[in-house]
Amino acid sequence: MRSHVVLFGDSITEQSFKPNGWGSALANTYTRKVDVVVRGYGGYKSRWALFLLQTLLVGYTNPPVAVTIFFGANDAALLGRTSERQHVPVEEYKENLRKIVHHFKELSPAMLVVIIIPPPIDEEGRNEYARELSERTNEVTGVYAKQCIELAKELGVYSINLWSKMQETEGWQKKFLSSQVLRNCTFFYGDGLHLTAEGNAIVHEEVVRVFSEGGLDATQLASDYPHHSEIDPKNLEKSFQERSCTAGKNSKTT
Amino acid sequence: MRSHVVLFGDSITEQSFKPNGWGSALANTYTRKVDVVVRGYGGYKSRWALFLLQTLLVGYTNPPVAVTIFFGANDAALLGRTSERQHVPVEEYKENLRKIVHHFKELSPAMLVVIIIPPPIDEEGRNEYARELSERTNEVTGVYAKQCIELAKELGVYSINLWSKMQETEGWQKKFLSSQVLRNCTFFYGDGLHLTAEGNAIVHEEVVRVFSEGGLDATQLASDYPHHSEIDPKNLEKSFQERSCTAGKNSKTT
Secondary structure (H helix, E strand, C coil), X not given: CCEEEEEEECHHHHHHHCCCCHHHHHHHHCCCCEEEEEEECCCCCHHHXXXXXXXXXCCECCCCCEXXXXXXXXXXXXXXXXXXXXXXXHHHHHHXXXXXXXXXXXXXXXXXXXXXXXXXXXXXXXXXXXXCCCCCCHHHHHHHHHHHHHHHHHHCCEEEEHHHHHHCCCCHHHHHXXXXXXXXXXXXXXXXXXXCHHHHXXXXXXXXXXXXXXXXXXXXXXXXCCCHHHCCCCCHHHHHHCHHHHCCCCCCCC | CCEEXXXXXXXXXXXXXXXXCHHHHHHHHCCCCEEEEXXXXXXXCHHHHHHHHHHCCCCECCCCCEEEEECCCCXXXXXXXXXXXXXXXXXXXXXXHHHHHHHHHHHCCCCEEEEEECCCCCHHHXXXXXXXXXXXXXXXXXXXXXXXXXHHXXXXXXXXXXXHHHHCCCCHHHHHECCCEEEXXXXXXXXXXXXXXXXXXXXXXXXXXXXXXXXXXXXXXXXXXXXXXXXXXXXXXXXXXXXXXXXXXXXXXX
């Protein structure tokens, strides 16, 4: 039986299957080993996410082996500006995340839980997109990020600190966060908040690293069913009975 | 409960979550509506695929609402050349596909079954890859393609004729099928059999078209849970009870 991981979050998770997205890259990394189930909800904040938990995974007989929890980009929207309905006070945000982690750990104490800290904000890009005073600032998002990290430590679960990690690279603003650009007569959409291809690549790399640390290393997991080169045409029944024999091998093509 | 579709096939299905792949594009098209479950097995031919059917979808409580069945690129490998262990006689190939269709229809008579006819072969690209006489020819793959189409008609299921469709475009060989290229000091892998980004785009378009004809039109399906703009902050319980209210709307971002 193929196990599955769940990506639970806001639009940065929902959009993870767009071209160059971190979700599809993850599905490709775990091909024939683990299914990647997307549960991304654009515009959602942690308070609203709580309402989804009870019905999120109806239809699966077993709990996931891992989950990424990736909220906060909306919670950190400022009060008194255009996106204030997405705002959640930082103390409540932390408690909401705690409830989400508890929910998954109750489903299965062995589940690998990874909190992803929201990425930084490119305020210049955000201002261009909003055409007025940005409703998110990098500083405030940093306050929310800090609560995420503390919570992960308190609960003893893994975390990925995108907010800090991305800012280590010079030019992170345009390199990792999308911006509105007119290039070769083509308009590229961007908002200083969602990820570029390079930004998506970082999320993918980090999730693979943390999953591997947590025991979910794609290079060590068994493929479902034998590799085609290991199928004995004269003994098909036997080949398919010994289906776990490809553990630790990367799948080859054609 | 989120329904799901299954992509069942060989390496062209397994690789459908690589960058620009048709599988991840499909997952993006059906975001928040239908899960896309990949069951692609590089190098597999229809005879071997039969051994997977009974255990392919263990872990899902309900059958999929649709399935794509995409075998034949390996079955059509020529006898007496390097890939002959992948060869399946064309009559047997047709019967194997029939068994696969029956299996899914028995799981659920309402299931939307789509047979995808293998793509054409760029023999020049294939020869360069094989470094000897190609073990697949476009003509022979065409014979297998014809059997696919006949079978789909016999069984009254949908089909996508990639073999013909791709050849309608001038320069289809290099446009839709990957080839080995050295460009800007970078080596691009290719084998005249697997798909380029444009080739993947055609598969995606065709699957979306046929799914829509068969009643699975992403623009008409309900999202799971309300769009963020429809959530009433003063009446959260009610907002989440009326979760089917977003039917027919495309999900927006953030």
